[in-house]
Amino acid sequence: MNAPSRRHVLHALAALMGTGIMAVPGMARAAEELVVTTYGGSWEKFWRATLLPMFTAKTRIQPRLDVGLGRTYMSTMRAAGVGKSPYGVVMTNEIYASVLRAEGQFQKLDRSLVPNLADVYPIATAAADGWGAVGLVSPIGIGYRTDMVKKPPKSWKDLWTNPEFKGRLGLYSIQNTAGKMMLMLASKLYGGDIHNIDVGFKKLAELGRVMQTDFNMSTMMSTGEVVVAPFDFGEIARLRNQGLPVDCIVPEEGLLMWDQTFNIPQGAPSAQAHAYLDFILSPECQTVLMKEFFVSPVNRKVVVPEALKKDVPISGKDMDKFLAWDWDFMNKNTETITKRWNEVVGK
Known part of the structure; x- marks a missing residue:
């Protein structure tokens, strides 16, 4: 399972x-x-x-x-x-x-x-x-192909700054809560507040072309279409146990889940x-x-x-590393956020 x-x-x-x-x-x-x-x-x-x-x-x-x-x-x-x-x-x-x-x-x-x-x-x-x-x-860190990445990520900001990831980055779509978390994360990292989604969308646009999925990132990671992405540690465990050269790290800024x-x-x-x-x-x-x-x-x-x-x-003291989100805010603005995501992300 x-x-x-x-x-x-x-x-x-x-x-x-x-x-x-x-x-x-x-x-x-x-x-x-x-x-x-x-x-x-x-x-x-x-x-x-x-x-x-x-x-x-x-x-x-x-x-x-x-x-x-x-x-x-x-x-x-x-x-x-x-x-x-x-x-x-x-x-x-x-x-x-x-x-x-x-x-x-x-x-x-x-x-x-x-x-x-x-x-x-x-x-x-x-x-x-x-x-x-x-x-x-289910903790979400940064998963990556160890055989296709020379400089492993340490931070969420590495998704923007590491040139190895350009065009080979995977993101969950806005239909998935992980996509919504990425928008709030970008807003927090670069705008100082998870509600500052104008900045969040601007930063996501700077990622350029990304590979999106609604549910399953593992297929694209397995084929090498994606070499780095927000990833469930449990999914990484499954892929690694099947022999795929992958790993997942706890970003410096904290974890999604x-x-x-x-x-x-x-x-x-x-x-x-x-x-x-x-x-x-x-x-x-x-x-x-x-x-x-x-x-x-x-x-x-x-x-x-x-x-x-x-x-x-992830257990013990690491359970304090999960970031907090505002789902009420996301739910109240779902229509607007979904439209902007579709216009901005991955274009």
């Missing part, structure tokens, strides 16, 4: 997924059944074969799994209405969670029912401020939902997630074993 393949699967599933397997909003609530969400491909396989059986063995709660995408869950919850969500716990990227949270769809967590919250790194709770928790962190935030909707079966969230944040669950997906464990009690440190290099 690996990050690139599952993102590739998600891309393919995007056109196929409807409202998920729970077609009738409120059906789960009527039976007080705990319904939890995940994505397709290797995510679904792992949830069914490993994660949910572990949870049931520990709590005797047997959840129903709904497979979909962030925008699927958002549409379904909006159609059902606040307090009538068919889901008990929703896992999605913070960019979606922040919208639903602002609309009043989620309930504030009862910390007494989630004791493992006391042991998570600040990055796991900062954005949600008590209304949810990040259960999976793909997050998976877990939130409890209003009206959900509260005790069961809190038990599931507590399990997700537990050392035992974080350990199996780390081993399966090469994500950085959010629970401080998890120690990355020596054999995994090359594939999971």
Whole structure:
């Protein structure tokens, strides 16, 4: 199981997924059944074969799994209405969670029912401020081909200053949260503020021709079309373990990340939902997630074993190196930002 393949699967599933397997909003609530969400491909396989059986063995709660995408869950919850969500716990990227949270769809967590919250790194709770928790962190640094780059990158600014990268740089598109993070990063690096997107767009334009992708950078890195790009450490681990000469570094300015935030909707079966969230944040669950997906464990009690440190290099004190973003700002300006990106980036 690996990050690139599952993102590739998600891309393919995007056109196929409807409202998920729970077609009738409120059906789960009527039976007080705990319904939890995940994505397709290797995510679904792992949830069914490993994660949910572990949870049931520990709590005797047997959840129903709904497979979909962030925008699927958002549409379904909006159609059902606040307090009538068919889901008990929703896992999605913070960019979606922040919208639903602002609309009043989620309930504030009862910390007494989630004791493992006391042991998570600040990055796991900062954005949600008590209304949810990040259960999976996929760190994004700068990945590069070690056989095609003479001077390895050390800084995000190297993407602008190293002539080796000209015309061979990969970026995630604005449809991906990593593209939005790159815009805010450029704004911060050269304009002093993540909201200074005029400067951000100016600097992105200076990169010249870039190779863009919505979901999967690994194919272009494998073929050599791209020699450097923002990259998930887990994806780099997969490519390296397949024999490709690649590496990923922690830039001097800090890390980006793909997050998976877990939130409890209003009206959900509260005790069961809190038990599931507590399990997700537990050392035992974080350990199996780390081993399966090469994500950085959010629970401080998890120690990355020596054999995994090359594939999971971000843990402990390095969890403080993640940069903070303003998803409310991005969401409010999505249409304008998307139009400008399409006009400016990669031209």
